[in-house]
Amino acid sequence: MKISVVGTGYVGLVSGTCFSQTGIDVVCVDVDERKINMLNNGQIPIYEPGLEDIFKYNVEKGRLSFTTNLKDSLADSEAVFIAVGTPPDEDGSADLKYVLGVAREIGRHMNHYMVIVTKSTVPVGTSMKVKAAILDELAKRGENIPFDVASNPEFLKEGSAVDDFLKPDRIVVGIESPEAEKTMRKLYKAFLLNGHPILFMDISSSEMTKYAANSMLATKISFMNDIANLCELVGADVSQVRKGIGSDARIGNKFIYPGTGYGGSCFPKDVQALVRTADDYGHSLDILKAVEAVNYRQKEVLIKKIKSHFGVNLEGLKFGMWGLAFKPKTDDMREAPSLVIIEKLLQEGASIVAFDPVAQEEAHRILGDSIVYAKDEYDACIDVDALIIVTEWPEFRMPNFRVIEKLLKSKTIFDGRNIYEPEEMQEIKFNYYSIGRKS
Numbered sequence: 001m002k003i004s005v006v007g008t009g010y011v012g013l014v015s016g017t018c019f020s021q022t023g024i025d026v027v028c029v030d031v032d033e034r035k036i037n038m039l040n041n042g043q044i045p046i047y048e049p050g051l052e053d054i055f056k057y058n059v060e061k062g063r064l065s066f067t068t069n070l071k072d073s074l075a076d077s078e079a080v081f082i083a084v085g086t087p088p089d090e091d092g093s094a095d096l097k098y099v100l101g102v103a104r105e106i107g108r109h110m111n112h113y114m115v116i117v118t119k120s121t122v123p124v125g126t127s128m129k130v131k132a133a134i135l136d137e138l139a140k141r142g143e144n145i146p147f148d149v150a151s152n153p154e155f156l157k158e159g160s161a162v163d164d165f166l167k168p169d170r171i172v173v174g175i176e177s178p179e180a181e182k183t184m185r186k187l188y189k190a191f192l193l194n195g196h197p198i199l200f201m202d203i204s205s206s207e208m209t210k211y212a213a214n215s216m217l218a219t220k221i222s223f224m225n226d227i228a229n230l231c232e233l234v235g236a237d238v239s240q241v242r243k244g245i246g247s248d249a250r251i252g253n254k255f256i257y258p259g260t261g262y263g264g265s266c267f268p269k270d271v272q273a274l275v276r277t278a279d280d281y282g283h284s285l286d287i288l289k290a291v292e293a294v295n296y297r298q299k300e301v302l303i304k305k306i307k308s309h310f311g312v313n314l315e316g317l318k319f320g321m322w323g324l325a326f327k328p329k330t331d332d333m334r335e336a337p338s339l340v341i342i343e344k345l346l347q348e349g350a351s352i353v354a355f356d357p358v359a360q361e362e363a364h365r366i367l368g369d370s371i372v373y374a375k376d377e378y379d380a381c382i383d384v385d386a387l388i389i390v391t392e393w394p395e396f397r398m399p400n401f402r403v404i405e406k407l408l409k410s411k412t413i414f415d416g417r418n419i420y421e422p423e424e425m426q427e428i429k430f431n432y433y434s435i436g437r438k439s
């Protein structure tokens with residue numbers, strides 16, 4: 001079986017590479033010549049654990065290739081995945097110009113039956129717009145080539161994307177014809193044989209599933225952040241409360257970790273887009289509006305704690321920062337809480353020396369030389385007034401506090417991820433501030 005995947009961003013590259021791992025011939029297409037050249041030279045533009053190995057393996061096997069030529073890639077393809085970006089436009093709605101642009105190009109060049117599958121996160125109704133765009137292009141050519149559209153949202157998480165793709169909890173597919181179901185079953189045969197469930201449904205429900213899943217997860221996080229803030233006020237410990245509620249299987253123990261607010265390219269964008277879609281239909285998604293507001297506020301919680309420790313004037317203070325990426329195991333800085341914290345501290349006249357195991361290059365692209373980049377976590381502690389922990393990289397969990405206390409000007413840590421135990425920090429006489437716990 002052969003397929004094309006259009007868009008070699010995060011979702012497209014991971015999906016294409018993982019499909020090739022199941023024995024399918026995959027041609028990945030992108031308009032960005034520089035990116036395609038990189039990929040053809042064996043360089044992967046994103047950091048994702050495990051991706052490089054299967055990328056190299058399948059390129060060597062001849063099952064995975066890269067091109068800028070969409071037209072050629074369509075020859076013999078039984079399915080084409082659209083996995084291009086849907087950035088938010090000014091009002092927060094998902095901008096569909098790339099998705100529909102690809103649909104039109106497919107319509108201009110296809111010459112046999114195929115299933116055009118939308119994998120990008122798109123608002124309800126988009127697959128029908130994809131269909132209309134293709135029909136329009138076929139009509140311009142005076143052709144009547146049969147095709148189907150399908151929706152197949154992606155649930156992978158950055159940092160564990162390969163595993164999430166290859167071992168999915170479920171595969172959601174929206175279809176409107178038996179032919180499309182047949183093609184999608186063939187495509188996911190290896191997953192079905194391995195016992196991963198595939199849920200077929202109508203296209204609108206499939207599109208909605210993606211937004212509802214991300215919005216529910218974002219809601220869990222904002223809810224816990226709000227509870228954490230209240231825990232501090234009433235003298236409760238959110239870690240205990242988290243365990244207490246998470247052991248109820250109906251609630252579950254995942255995605256209830258409080259922190260500095262959710263970030264990344266998905267939750268903020270998708271929550272905003274769903275709110276917009278609902279508004280367009282005259283329905284106010286009040287819970288999600290509150291989820292957004294709580295998340296915005298949460299990104300500033302550490303600043304509040306810093307100010308109450310040092311006094312309102314932070315002018316001239318120097319802070320060490322551990323972690324810049326929006327979460328561990330990625331170099332992604334999109335909507336990272338670190339950006340808000342850094343902006344506020346710089347505005348207040350403080351300076352920052354930061355360390356992140358993989359995101360420093362990406363951070364430098366965004367922040368330039370407004371902060372100093374340390375060579376390791378201890379380097380970020382030299383002569384600073386306090387240490388701020390923003391991303392819970394595993395290597396930060398068991399540091400040598402004896403070394404740290406000698407480097408810091410004052411033994412003070414603001415932990416936005418609750419990675420240490422308050423009692424242990426008290427024993428070694430650190431001023432320790434965390435989220436929703438007694439410090």
Ligand code: UGA
Nearest residue numbers: 154155156157158221255256257259262263264266326327
């Ligand atoms: C998210 C979803 O988890 C994926 O299922 C989905 O496919 C993806 O978006 C997408 O739409 O493409 P991702 O953005 O990679 O994946 O990151 P998550 O691991 O979900 O984390 C999102 C944010 O929530 C991070 O900032 C993380 O620190 C925060 N978070 C997560 C918490 O603050 N607390 C938690 O308990 C869990």
